[in-house]
Amino acid sequence: MARNVTTRHKITATVAAWIVALIIFFPILYTIITSIKTEPEAIAGFSLWPSGTFENYITVQTQRDYLKPFMNSVILSVGSTILALIIAIPSAWAMAFSPTKRTKDILMWMLSTKMMPAVAVLVPIYLLFRDFGLLDSRIGLTVMLTLINLPIVVWMLYTYFREIPGEILEASRMDGAGLWQEIVYVLTPMAVPGIASTLLLNIILAWNESFWTIRLSTTNAAPLTAFIASFSSPQGLFWAKLSAASTMAIAPILILGWFSQKQLVRGLTFGAVK
Amino acid sequence: MATQNTKTLARLMMAPSVLLLLIWMIVPLAMTLWFSFQNYNLLDPSNVSFTGLFNYQFFYTDPAFFQSIWNTLVIVGGVLLITVIGGIAIALLLDQPIFGQGIVRILIISPFFVMPPVAALVWKNMIMNPSYGVFADISKFFGLRPIDWFAQYPLFSIVIIVAWQWLPFATLILLTALQSLDGEQKEAAEMDGANFLNRFIYLVVPHLARSITVVILIQTIFLLGVYAEILVTTNGGPGYASTNLAFLIYRTALLGYDVGGASAGGIIAVVLANIVAFFLMRAVGKNLDR
Amino acid sequence: MGSITLQKVSKVFGEAKVIPSIDLEINNGEFVVFVGPSGCGKSTLLRLIAGLEDVSSGHILIDGKDVTDAAPAERGLAMVFQSYALYPHMSVRNNIAFPLKMAKLDKAVIDKKVADAARVLNLTDYLERRPSQLSGGQRQRVAIGRAIVREPSAFLFDEPLSNLDAALRGTMRLEISDLHHQLKTTMVYVTHDQVEAMTMADKIVVLNRGNIEQVGSPLELYKSPRNLFVAGFIGSPHMNFVTGTYAQSKNAKTAGIRPEHLGLSKDSGIWRGVVKVAEHLGADTFLHLDVEGVGQITARCDGEFGAYHGDTVYMTPDETKLHRFDDKGLALRA
Structure with missing residues (x-):
């Protein structure tokens, strides 16, 4: 009896959950399906059965040079993330392992810089970029993305480092490890998982950043966000190609994202929800 | 002695990020503030002069300003309403034992990883297009006239798109919080005779309160600055019907070339964001003490 | 070394x-x-x-x-x-x-x-x-x-x-x-x-x-x-501390007697107490007693003694094992 109720309950919940999940996922699914339709098929009304052509993917590359914005996205997101890590690891380390009375204030202040609305500094940043010749340059955008995400990187690392128990460091000191050995043999192996998840989440954030990357780039440094945004001006019927380009733009990060679900919650709430 | 050395080292290690963020915060903000008191047009850069509060007055008397503030609030409020209520509902559903939980989770979280321009274009063309979109197909199936979403309900359309992007975030965080609810507490409540509704009101909601606050505040920070979704769908129109404050500032600055006006708008945006930030910092800060 | x-x-x-x-x-x-x-x-x-x-x-x-x-x-x-x-x-x-x-x-x-x-x-x-x-x-x-x-x-x-x-x-x-x-x-x-x-x-x-x-x-x-x-810290259960007339009769501010140094009897002794809680450990039994004019006392007795909640028990402290403390809390040597 009890088991029957439980099984029925589970089946009901399963059906409901799958319906909700499929509705939410539908726009992505439909984009992928449309990307392997022909253009006439794409506007011929609702259909989940494409003819299965890869023509669109080839066209996007040959006509619009997809690879270039793709490489820009990779360079910008990975570059800015690594730069941010290099700057943030020592600070997060110091704050986690030799905290002072002001550590908390500094962390809160760093977070507050993240609250500044981007549009508020659009004008000065635009003018500075123009005057320094950084408009549409990868270096300029990399620096920009680094600065935007630095507070989140520091915070995430800090919350991870803080979880490394102090007693273990003391144990290694008792065991005769010097500072260098402590870092190489004990701290680094324990910190690597935290650093890796920070890296992953930050690449996702940088990849999808769609204000500065669109405004500060035109062609040379334009990553996928700007590339896709340029499709908004209509040039005839192009949905299948748009879908192909969109699929390629989101696929790598979608897959990365699936791996970092857990860290996502932690990172985006600054450790407030675990 | 040793402790003193560590302190100096710690300061040195913190210096780069602190200095960078200090510069990043102060320089552009100071420039914005300065420009907001200047008459400065990019088309006529040689003719810059001090105008006092004229830019603020100009911004304030522009009917588009109030419309944009209103639109900003509608976007923030609408999206929050949909994502928080939807998020709680879906999180409760996912907290049940279900087959294929892992895949369901992956499907639901996915929209969050879709870059804003893609999300907006997919919805604009494939879902909401009045002739060929999926919504139009559904309407035709029922013999109704398709809705021209972006012409008839531009702001609501944008709210839907943005809500779709943020629903996974709310769901995931609320689900995480829900799963941290002590199972024994639930069982104790059951023993005490609480039914599902009672358990939800007296146990689940208080437990989720903090996470809901965090969701609301963090989303608000991002929702105040919705930009790409507007740019690729309505471009702020028709008229100013879907222009929020962020988009208005962009229009003033880079389409109207009015540096002074845009800067005044920027300062107003900073003030707005700071009000929200104040509450967010308190919520996050409390967590630090724990 | x-x-x-x-x-x-x-x-x-x-x-x-x-x-x-x-x-x-x-x-x-x-x-x-x-x-x-x-x-x-x-x-x-x-x-x-x-x-x-x-x-x-x-x-x-x-x-x-x-x-x-x-x-x-x-x-x-x-x-x-x-x-x-x-x-x-x-x-x-x-x-x-x-x-x-x-x-x-x-x-x-x-x-x-x-x-x-x-x-x-x-x-x-x-x-x-x-x-x-x-x-x-x-x-x-x-x-x-x-x-x-x-x-x-x-x-x-x-x-x-x-x-x-x-x-x-x-x-x-x-x-x-x-x-x-x-x-x-x-x-x-x-x-x-x-x-x-x-x-x-x-x-x-x-x-x-x-x-x-x-x-x-x-x-x-x-x-x-x-x-x-x-x-009070060493020994389990803790030592009983008794003040008042009994301590004064021993020329001390406080008298201390360990639970195991109390002689127990069902019919006679210098203290008379009522058992509040009896903890039967098997070999030993710990009795927590209310003693008239003395206060709370813990006594340790043989598991066979057989005392239960509400019973009346008589106690006699073993004077050779008595600890005496002055008004500063320091032990007085005999």
């Missing part, structure tokens, strides 16, 4: 004087237990000896050598932490080998020492596991293994058994005592549990608010506590 000398050692955290000033001599090969209530400074004292905290003033000598300013690793001590502090990313083998690797010993020597330690501690079958795959007791043994391979001049234990359940705690207590008899190395052991202190120590140091209340062997502390604090 492993004698430790503390000379006027003090420790101040900000405004708080955690340890005002302590002098202590720990002899080579002794098992010394620091015991006291939480916050008495016992852990701080151990960490000062370890070198994990800097002393505010005073000197610490190990084997006569001043190590006050030496780094932890240079002091030749090994420590077992409350949380065990095992390296989570290393196998048991590498955990135990870590201090030897830091000392840059030969691989062959390391392997032999690790194997020896594993055999002594029954860890041979677990050498390739990660700490997370071990039970609490096994983790504890790994932590001890990591300490013994270094052949330190003294072992420091910081509440090592507090994370274990009661049964395991008893076993580990025996194992550590056994280890001490085998190695004959100095051990300094911190605990808040007076049972651990009594059962393991050669010498107990009772600490309270950063001061040493008394130093002595377990039986010395039990037989002649120097003051009320030690008298």
